[in-house]
Amino acid sequence: xxxxxxxxxxxxxxxxxxxxxxxxxxxxxxxxxxxxxxxxxxxxxxxxxxxxxxxxxxxxxxxxxxxxxxxxxxxxxxxxxxxxxxxxxxxxxxxxxxxxxxxxxxxxxxxxxxxxxxxxxxxxxxxxxxxxxxxxxxxxxxxxxxxxxxxxxxxxxxxxxxxxxxxxxxxxxxxxxxxxxxxxxxxxxxxxxxxxxxxxxxxxxxxxxxxxxxxxxxxxxxxxxxxxxxxxxxxxxxxxxxxxxxxxxxxxxxxxxxxxxxxxxxxxxxxxxxxxxxxxxxxxxxxxxxxxxxxxxxxxxxxxxxxxxxxxxxxxxxxxxxxxxxxxxxxxxxxxxxxxxxxxxxxxxxxxxxxxxxxxxxxxxxxxxxxxxxxxxxxxxxxxxxxxxxxxxxxxxxxxxxxxxxxxxxxxxxxxxxxxxxxxxxxxxxxxxxxxxxxxxxxxxxxxxxxxxxxxxxxxxxxxxxxxxxxxxxxxxxxxxxxxxxxxxxxxxxxxxx
RNA sequence: CGGGGAGUAGUUCAGUUGGCUAGAACGCCCGGUUUGGGACCGGGAGGUCGCAGGUUCAAGUCCUGUCUCCCCGACCA
Numbered sequence: 127x128x129x130x131x132x133x134x135x136x137x138x139x140x141x142x143x144x145x146x147x148x149x150x151x152x153x154x155x156x157x158x159x160x161x162x163x164x165x166x167x168x169x170x171x172x173x174x175x176x177x178x179x180x181x182x183x184x185x186x187x188x189x190x191x192x193x194x195x196x197x198x199x200x201x202x203x204x205x206x207x208x209x210x211x212x213x214x215x216x217x218x219x220x221x222x223x224x225x226x227x228x229x230x231x232x233x234x235x236x237x238x239x240x241x242x243x244x245x246x247x248x249x250x251x252x253x254x255x256x257x258x259x260x261x262x263x264x265x266x267x268x269x270x271x272x273x274x275x276x277x278x279x280x281x282x283x284x285x286x287x288x289x290x291x292x293x294x295x296x297x298x299x300x301x302x303x304x305x306x307x308x309x310x311x312x313x314x315x316x317x318x319x320x321x322x323x324x325x326x327x328x329x330x331x332x333x334x335x336x337x338x339x340x341x342x343x344x345x346x347x348x349x350x351x352x353x354x355x356x357x358x359x360x361x362x363x364x365x366x367x368x369x370x371x372x373x374x375x376x377x378x379x380x381x382x383x384x385x386x387x388x389x390x391x392x393x394x395x396x397x398x399x400x401x402x403x404x405x406x407x408x409x410x411x412x413x414x415x416x417x418x419x420x421x422x423x424x425x426x427x428x429x430x431x432x433x434x435x436x437x438x439x440x441x442x443x444x445x446x447x448x449x450x451x452x453x454x455x456x457x458x459x460x461x462x463x464x465x466x467x468x469x470x471x472x473x474x475x476x477x478x479x480x481x482x483x484x485x486x487x488x489x490x491x492x493x494x495x496x497x498x499x500x501x502x503x504x505x506x507x508x509x510x511x512x513x514x515x516x517x518x519x520x521x522x523x524x525x526x527x528x529x530x531x532x533x534x535x536x537x538x539x540x541x542x543x544x545x546x547x548x549x550x551x552x553x554x555x556x557x558x559x560x561x562x563x564x565x566x567x568x569x570x571x572x573x574x575x576x577x578x579x580x581x582x583x584x585x586x587x588x589x590x591x592x593x594x595x596x597x598x599x600x601x602x603x604x605x606x607x608x609x610x611x612x613x614x615x616x617x618x619x620x621x622x623x624x
Numbered sequence: 625c626g627g628g629g630a631g632u633a634g635u636u637c638a639g640u641u642g643g644c645u646a647g648a649a650c651g652c653c654c655g656g657u658u659u660g661g662g663a664c665c666g667g668g669a670g671g672u673c674g675c676a677g678g679u680u681c682a683a684g685u686c687c688u689g690u691c692u693c694c695c696c697g698a699c700c701a
Contacts, residue, residue: 150695154694158635159635166692167691169693187674227699257679277699278699281697281699293701360700407682430660432658470662471662472663473663474661624700
């Protein structure tokens with residue numbers, strides 16, 4: 127092996143491990159090499175770096191608007207919760223106790239009462255609601271909080287499951303159960319629409335089984351998304367809490383007749399896990415593929431020019447061209463011009479890894495012809511566009527890429543949703559194809575679910591809505607349970623999940 | 625938390641039965657040549673070998689503890 131060969135061989139090591147070769151190594155490298163995040167000295171916690179945080183900020187901005195449009199007002203509650211608060215709701219503490227971090231010492235002394243670092247904020251929020259709600263005129267009462275929570279998970283992965291994560295949690299109170307129910311489904315609709323519009327993620331909406339619902343909820347709804355490796359990811363949840371928490375913390379109100387009533391509560395949340403979903407649902411061998419709406423850089427411009435003094439004029443011409451002819455057309459767009467010293471090939475590969483939706487190449491050729499060369503990250507399309515129509519084209523193209531990515535993910539999800547009628551077939555499909563497996567299942571007793579999980583690693587993801595339409599209610603079809611064979615099975619999706 | 629693997633430069637790794645001033649490549653900085661799919665030459669900076677103890681004349685290397693990461697399970701947004 128010559129010197130050059132060995133350098134080349136080593137350089138290859140610096141490249142991204144192809145997704146097709148080693149999924150988990152790929153994921154880890156994408157997160158680190160694209161500068162989304164870094165590990166921290168504390169187990170399971172990650173540092174979200176500027177590129178990753180920019181995605182989160184774009185997510186926040188858009189989602190926050192939609193939440194506010196549902197009538198929620200933003201507020202902030204403390205991260206510390208008296209531990210006894212968690213214990214007031216038996217199911218809640220039972221569900222969360224194993225993963226709660228607690229503060230036992232502060233100010234150099236042992237605390238009289240230990241403090242829980244919130245794993246979720248229901249308890250502290252409803253304890254405050256008890257003071258704030260007095261009359262039916264105060265209802266509905268809708269609060270949203272952007273914050274962080276801590277859950278001491280046994281096994282962590284950046285974005286998909288971290289000890290601390292950032293999220294949004296909405297908490298609402300309503301005069302009637304019907305209203306609360308509508309709120310729970312409205313939030314679910316907002317989540318789905320948001321994920322489709324902004325993250326180009328196809329999701330299945332549905333209701334969780336008894337075994338899978340939130341600790342303390344009467345009903346839990348979910349939006350689940352299928353990752354490219356055939357495993358499902360719960361991207362968002364909404365809970366009909368009904369009277370739990372509310373009763374424990376003594377929240378009540380006087381109705382029109384002066385009668386003391388208990389309001390009906392809901393809560394709902396989505397987290398930085400969404401970013402993990404983005405990576406896993408859209409990424410490919412070359413790295414990230416970002417949907418334009420949440421791409422911190424939507425367009426990267428690679429100037430192609432010779433260096434050296436004799437070409438200084440050429441570079442200046444190129445720069446002037448970019449400033450005068452290109453930049454005005456990109457006024458509404460997040461773009462970056464990469465003037466770094468790296469070679470064009472390196473820049474192409476690097477920005478592809480970072481998932482930038484559109485690349486423009488601009489050199490002497492483009493200046494001469496008045497047509498800019500472009501490449502689309504998502505499908506590899508390469509062509510050129512007249513400089514005069516650049517502005518219009520960019521707006522339309524970015525929207526189109528978002529739509530196409532969603533369409534592709536919808537197709538993928540449909541292709542990987544399979545119906546089976548027997549457990550034998552179920553096991554085979556889960557093992558061979560993964561994806562969603564649609565069955566008739568009787569979920570009233572949780573034992574079968576844990577048996578199936580133990581044997582196949584697959585869990586119930588949800589009981590979907592009729593025709594995938596949240597307004598139509600859950601699928602009404604019933605039949606024999608594929609597992610027990612008894613009547614009373616309802617349409618249920620299983621999958622291996624993150 | 626159980627089973628397995630790993631921690632040496634920013635990264636990937638080498639480092640012999642414990643033995644001289646701990647190495648390489650890539651990356652980074654400086655100078656120059658380059659630029660349409662991961663360019664090249666010359667020079668340079670960068671390490672208390674994860675951390676804490678111990679054994680020894682001598683520890684990156686052996687022992688104990690501990691922390692973090694990766695893979696597999698049980699817990700989960």
